[in-house]
Amino acid sequence: MTNKQVCEVCTENESKYKCPACLLKYCSLLCYKKHKEACKDTKDKTEQSKKSEEDTNVIHSDEQTEDRVSVEKLEELEHSVPLRQMLENPHLRTILQDLAKSKNPAKQMEKFMHEPLFLEFADECLQTVEPSEPDVEMDSD
Structure with missing residues (x-):
């Protein structure tokens, strides 16, 4: 039937x-x-509703807070040669894909922070967007 x-x-x-x-x-x-x-x-x-929501998110994302990185700084990631070289590693790409697909990214991130390869990648990302002050030698003229 x-x-x-x-x-x-x-x-x-x-x-x-x-x-x-x-x-x-x-x-x-x-x-x-x-x-x-x-x-x-x-x-x-x-x-229209989604567009309005996206516009609201853009407004909020433009607000600078201590934990936010500017769009300009994030764009520097695209041009980082060390990051590009690291992304050639299939294991790192798998980790990043798993993280992107995760329903609980915070928990997944915590897990991956025990992976030396992921830690190295995260450190390089941070170094790219927030470079530490270089040890500058003063020239004495």
Whole structure:
């Protein structure tokens, strides 16, 4: 015995399709066209809401705090030759991918902080964005 789904647009026919955007069930092109406009409105509102949330996050991320690194400093990571060389290591790339996919990144980070390779990478990142003061020898002219 099959469980037939009714079209959620016309509520008369058996649904054969699902809207790719919202998964609403519909039976025909006509019903899809009727639904499409409403779905577009919903999608537009959702996108506007996400954009507003992103704008808020950007505002907050621009605030400088003791623990934040400026965007300019973060961009320096891209040009770091030592970091690029380190990222050639497949084991480090696997660690970073696991960290990026983790549902609990703080716990995963704690675990990886026991990996010498990850520690070296983290130290290099920190050195790139917050270089320590070099020991400067004074020239006596």
